[in-house]
Amino acid sequence: MRGCIQDTPSVHPPARLLIVDDDTNVRNFCARLLRHHGYATATADNGRTAVEMLHEKRYDLVLTDLQMPEMGGIDLLHYLREQHPDVDKLVFTAFAEVDTARQALKLGAFDYLTKPVDADDLERAVRRCLELRRIRQEKERLSELVVMYQFSQAIANSLDIETQVMRINAFLWQRFAPDSLSVSLLYPEDQCLRLLAYKTRHSTGPRAAQLPLAADCSEEQLVQTHMQLIGGRGTDIAGLMAGAVLRTNDRPVGCLHLTRNGEQPEFDANERKLLSVFALQIAASLDNARLYQRLREQNLQTIEALAAAIDARDPYTHGHSEQVTRYAVRLAEVIGLPAERIERLRYAGLLHDIGKIGIRDHILLKPSPLSDEEFDIMKQHPSIGANIICGVQALNDTLPIIEGHHERIDGSGYPGGLSGEQLSTETRILAVADAFDAMTSNRAYRAGMDTATALNILRKGRGTEWDAQLVDAFVDLIHAEGNELRTKVKLPPPQETVVTTPEYALALA
Numbered sequence: 001m002r003g004c005i006q007d008t009p010s011v012h013p014p015a016r017l018l019i020v021d022d023d024t025n026v027r028n029f030c031a032r033l034l035r036h037h038g039y040a041t042a043t044a045d046n047g048r049t050a051v052e053m054l055h056e057k058r059y060d061l062v063l064t065d066l067q068m069p070e071m072g073g074i075d076l077l078h079y080l081r082e083q084h085p086d087v088d089k090l091v092f093t094a095f096a097e098v099d100t101a102r103q104a105l106k107l108g109a110f111d112y113l114t115k116p117v118d119a120d121d122l123e124r125a126v127r128r129c130l131e132l133r134r135i136r137q138e139k140e141r142l143s144e145l146v147v148m149y150q151f152s153q154a155i156a157n158s159l160d161i162e163t164q165v166m167r168i169n170a171f172l173w174q175r176f177a178p179d180s181l182s183v184s185l186l187y188p189e190d191q192c193l194r195l196l197a198y199k200t201r202h203s204t205g206p207r208a209a210q211l212p213l214a215a216d217c218s219e220e221q222l223v224q225t226h227m228q229l230i231g232g233r234g235t236d237i238a239g240l241m242a243g244a245v246l247r248t249n250d251r252p253v254g255c256l257h258l259t260r261n262g263e264q265p266e267f268d269a270n271e272r273k274l275l276s277v278f279a280l281q282i283a284a285s286l287d288n289a290r291l292y293q294r295l296r297e298q299n300l301q302t303i304e305a306l307a308a309a310i311d312a313r314d315p316y317t318h319g320h321s322e323q324v325t326r327y328a329v330r331l332a333e334v335i336g337l338p339a340e341r342i343e344r345l346r347y348a349g350l351l352h353d354i355g356k357i358g359i360r361d362h363i364l365l366k367p368s369p370l371s372d373e374e375f376d377i378m379k380q381h382p383s384i385g386a387n388i389i390c391g392v393q394a395l396n397d398t399l400p401i402i403e404g405h406h407e408r409i410d411g412s413g414y415p416g417g418l419s420g421e422q423l424s425t426e427t428r429i430l431a432v433a434d435a436f437d438a439m440t441s442n443r444a445y446r447a448g449m450d451t452a453t454a455l456n457i458l459r460k461g462r463g464t465e466w467d468a469q470l471v472d473a474f475v476d477l478i479h480a481e482g483n484e485l486r487t488k489v490k491l492p493p494p495q496e497t498v499v500t501t502p503e504y505a506l507a508l509a
Helices: 024-036 047-056 072-082 096-106 119-156 163-176 219-230 269-313 320-334 337-352 354-358 373-379 381-389 395-401 425-440 451-460 467-487 503-509
Strands: 017-019 040-044 061-065 088-093 111-114 180-187 192-199 211-214 240-248 249-258
Touching: 017 047, 017 320, 024 040, 024 119, 040 047, 047 061, 047 072, 061 072, 061 119, 072 096, 088 096, 088 119, 088 320, 096 111, 096 467, 111 119, 111 425, 119 163, 119 269, 119 467, 163 269, 192 219, 192 249, 192 337, 192 381, 211 219, 219 240, 219 249, 240 269, 249 269, 269 320, 269 337, 269 354, 320 337, 320 425, 320 467, 337 395, 337 425, 354 381, 373 395, 381 395, 425 467, 451 467
Parallel strands: 017 040, 017 061, 061 088, 088 111
Antiparallel strands: 180 192, 180 249, 192 211, 240 249
16 A cells, blocks of 8 residues: 655655555554654555555655565565665564564664554654764765865876876776776867777776767767777676766767676666766866867977978078987986976977077078187077067976076086076986087088997086086987987088087087
8 A cells, every 4th residue: 555745844855754564554653653743754565565666756764564465574675775775774573573673684774663663762763763864975975075076186187188097097996896997088180089098807908099980979979989999888787887978068078988797786876976977077177188288289289390490491400409309308208307397398499499590591501610709699599599489478487498508517608607506407408418419410511420429528528518417317318229219310411521629519509
């Protein structure tokens, strides 16, 4: 027999109670009493009827007798624990069924009341159960807020996609303990869906890197393509799958998919809700990182083109800025410089000779060594370069590196005569890389040195012209990776070779 839920007006919706008992008198007595105390009540005459009602509506607390026809209280408690773990339980029992009542407590019942049920005991037990339920839910809510905050902090402080994916992967794996986890991102400029992460308990790594997908694809197409990338769903049981289409600015940008195996519990409603919140953060974070990466690549391409245009003024310096940058970045990686400082060095390396745009061609392209007056003019190019770049705010942190790449450890360099700790590590790295490429490259008035000779000159200048530790690290680097680092095609030597002294002066040209 079913009863109707009667709501009592309140600021907050009243707790919803389902009373299950095959005794009509007990059922109606409990319903009237609890309704009088402001609860919304419904009744069922056995466990099977209660299951049907639980399919249709949500209840906060189920009060059930243990002995009932068709489906008893113990079976109902088993069902509630598996299918509705968020529902609290109270049981009615006779004095002779105390052992059964203890079994009910093991199945998650909050308490048991002996029949005949006392009105005060009933009201008190319900009130205590619902109060503890409220406290528990508040703790869970606060816990979820903390988890969401921790997650947002983990992925918000980096715009590097690989770093973000690594953190997303680790966080979701720990929080949801799936059997498999995969994340994909749409790259509209390449018209493809790229698999960023794929991990199972047995293996890690993408099954396919990417598949073509139009930027205006439907969510269904995106999900199907994601499944192709990971080689299928891995399970046919809906409860063991969870995920979401990653959306930002009201458009799909990727897919998040988790599965569990048959030995694990199914994803419950709270986990799916939390995962959907994470999906919103993941979508915004990854798409922003993609846009930032795209913008950074465009900026780098623009700077590379500008550097190439400057180098092209002299066919003998073609590719010089690119090669110096390769040497400098690799040396920075070897000594363990942080990624953000390596990025700064990359831009400075490409732009270090931009000031030569302000040097007249008859000096810059002179096919013989410069006079003292001409050399004084040439020594202005680091300052000219810094003045050019200072108008670009995003590149301001490269200014000391660009202006200081011809300074020396002993203070004998130019333009400022800086020395020692006045020069940043990036500046000292660039000085070594620039000198080595200049010495080993052909010029209009001299042939380039062989590698061994250039390295010997660097060794002789360690501690005076160049940082000693960086020279040592660079020499080891060239011995280990020199062939791989050189990409520039050397031009034929000039017809007349001119040697100037001291030897390291060759590095200035």
